[in-house]
Amino acid sequence: MNRGVILENLNQECPWCGMEIEDAFHLFADCNFIKKFWDLFGGWWNSRICSISTIEDLFGLCFPISFSGNGKMAWGFAVAAALWSIWTARNDRVFRGGSMNQKDILLHTKMRALIWIKNGNSNLQLCEDVWWEDPSSAIIPAKGMRSLNGYLQKKEVSSLM
Numbered sequence: 001m002n003r004g005v006i007l008e009n010l011n012q013e014c015p016w017c018g019m020e021i022e023d024a025f026h027l028f029a030d031c032n033f034i035k036k037f038w039d040l041f042g043g044w045w046n047s048r049i050c051s052i053s054t055i056e057d058l059f060g061l062c063f064p065i066s067f068s069g070n071g072k073m074a075w076g077f078a079v080a081a082a083l084w085s086i087w088t089a090r091n092d093r094v095f096r097g098g099s100m101n102q103k104d105i106l107l108h109t110k111m112r113a114l115i116w117i118k119n120g121n122s123n124l125q126l127c128e129d130v131w132w133e134d135p136s137s138a139i140i141p142a143k144g145m146r147s148l149n150g151y152l153q154k155k156e157v158s159s160l161m
């Protein structure tokens with residue numbers, strides 16, 4: 001599958017609002033419709049996304065300062081999944097008359113990011129039940145897992161003695 005994003009049919013109306021001319025920045029960030037999506041996305045992470053006023057701000061979302069380690073990695077997957085879900089929702093609307101709303105796009109984002117994380121080569125471990133509502137709490141810290149394993153091994157050993 002080719003994941004390259006090429007905006008071919010520019011100079012047409014924004015598929016979300018039908019008012020502005022579609023360009024990448026308007027489509028992914030500046031349209032009022034998609035701003036509401038980013039609000040929902042931020043809410044999902046218990047974070048507020050400050051205004052995205054340039055395309056650099058949009059790419060800057062991939063490198064948050066408020067998360068570290070695995071949280072940062074999970075957030076990166078989520079932002080990539082959000083951008084990809086916006087793009088597929090746009091194509092669905094333009095080519096097939098689809099009418100996904102912001103909540104639908106968020107649901108697709110959550111599903112995609114989860115699949116990518118699970119299929120990726122990262123060591124990222126997630127509690128899937130928690131992922132849908134509170135992704136930053138869903139991340140299982142690698143250190144915690146090691147100490148849990150150590151604890152269980154000790155317990156097993158002590159129960160043998």
Ligand SMILES: [Zn+2]
Binds near residue numbers: 014018019
């Ligand atoms: Zn628009």
